[in-house]
Amino acid sequence: MRKGKFITVEGGEGAGKSSNLTYIQSRLEEAGIEVLFTREPGGTDLGEDIRELLLGHKHTGMADDTELLMMFASRAEHLNRKIIPALEAGIWVLCDRFTDATYAYQGGGRNISFDRIAMLENWVQGKLRPDMTLLLDLPVETGLERARNRSEPDRFESEKIDFFDRVRAAYLKIAGNDPERVKVINASKPLDEVQAQIQSTLESTMLKD
Secondary structure, eight states: HHHHHSEEEEEOSSSSSHHHHHHHHHHHHHOOEEEEEESSSSSSSSHHHHHHHSSSSSTTOHHHHHHHHHHHHHHHHIIIIIIIHHHHOOOEEEEEOOOHHHHIIIIIIIIOOHHHHHHHHHHHHOOOSSEEEEEEEOOOHHHHHHHHSSOOOOTTTOOHHHHHHHHHHHHHHHHHTTTEEEEEEEETTTTTHHHHHHHHHHHHHTTTT
């Protein structure tokens, strides 16, 4: 039986996930909660190897279905090796991206059917879903400008702007369909204002007891 809580953080390029994930972890730990921080794709030795294949430029042009299946292969390993054992032990899991990212990037970005993704989601995850998802949302152009100033673009970051428009639209569709779980954070604001939004959301949902 699951005892810990499962929180995921989503967002497009340049949304500020890294800074805000650190902030969220510190707020949870200050509340006396044991937290496991992890990421997707990745999180395990095998998952990190898959991440390198997915984000690197060696296999630019891989088939969309190959990309989708690799995402779920990494996720299956991640769930069984790391996420589920932690939750069962009463540890809260904080994950940088999860299946919503697959719907956004492979579904929205690559135009893969959401029904096809849902079949894989149900097969790999069963009934396991995040307890809460924070979606860091901002205009695509703003995010891409931030990302360009941060580092050299990976395979996904090298896509054209219409790809990221579809990613953002998919994320917002997910949030609109599941507002109880997915909380939209305006990530275009200064960092202190973004974190104030996050703190308010945590206090009103996950930390209200």
